[in-house]
Amino acid sequence: MTTTSAVSTTAATYWEPLWAEGRRYRQLCEAEKQLIAEHLGPGDARPALDIGSGDGSLTRHLHHELGYRTTGIDCSPSAVALAAAQDSDAGPAPAWQGLDFATGDLTTLPDPAYALITCRLVYRWIDDKPGFLDRVRRLLAPGGTFWVVTEIAGRRATTDPTLLGLSIPSADAELLTASWSAVRTADLDVLRCYALRP
Numbered sequence: 443m444t445t446t447s448a449v450s451t452t453a454a455t456y457w458e459p460l461w462a463e464g465r466r467y468r469q470l471c472e473a474e475k476q477l478i479a480e481h482l483g484p485g486d487a488r489p490a491l492d493i494g495s496g497d498g499s500l501t502r503h504l505h506h507e508l509g510y511r512t513t514g515i516d517c518s519p520s521a522v523a524l525a526a527a528q529d530s531d532a533g534p535a536p537a538w539q540g541l542d543f544a545t546g547d548l549t550t551l552p553d554p555a556y557a558l559i560t561c562r563l564v565y566r567w568i569d570d571k572p573g574f575l576d577r578v579r580r581l582l583a584p585g586g587t588f589w590v591v592t593e594i595a596g597r598r599a600t601t602d603p604t605l606l607g608l609s610i611p612s613a614d615a616e617l618l619t620a621s622w623s624a625v626r627t628a629d630l631d632v633l634r635c636y637a638l639r640p
């Protein structure tokens with residue numbers, strides 16, 4: 443199922459032209475899939491939400507390999523269309539929806555609560571991080587997991603401001619990890635993966 447209603451927000455204004463012109467982002471590698479398996483485990487048909495799903499690689503991995511019943515949302519209609527175009531006939535596909543998670547109506551999502559919420563290479567780009575985290579907490583089921591993958595500052599041996607700008611500073615990492623009952627982390631070169639439990 444795909445819902446590609448027009449999304450016209452600040453985030454969509456930034457991301458839509460990038461997807462439409464063919465920009466693509468870091469793919470899932472085997473090492474990252476291994477970390478996902480270790481920290482998230484089998485889905486057992488529980489609902490998962492992938493925020494900022496992009497081309498849908500992580501969404502599809504959660505859905506088809508780990509067995510979550512997954513919804514991928516993105517503010518870019520081109521990204522949503524690209525992800526949905528890769529659905530195969532082999533079994534039910536993930537649900538795809540055009541939605542700005544930071545500002546959109548979360549009651550339009552297929553499920554009221556999620557056992558897993560993922561956010562890969564997205565947190566860096568959220569302007570109102572406290573508001574974003576509040577919205578995540580509202581949707582996370584008791585005992586659920588919030589999985590965040592983000593580049594963190596200090597990992598790259600470069601002075602290129604564009605590359606340095608891909609990471610989050612330590613203050614944003616502290617905000618991300620505050621007020622969870624359990625915080626587990628794993629490092630993957632310039633990335634840090636967080637498994638956060640309410």
Ligand SMILES: C[S@@+](CC[C@H](N)C(=O)[O-])C[C@H]1O[C@@H](n2cnc3c(N)ncnc32)[C@H](O)[C@@H]1O
Nearest residue numbers: 453457494495496516517518542543544562563
């Ligand atoms: C760097 S890409 C990463 C895409 C994908 N998660 C991946 O790992 O390949 C960031 C994605 O987040 C989406 N995005 C950014 N802000 C968003 C928001 N507020 N709501 C929904 N999607 C958002 C962008 O459209 C883009 O597809």
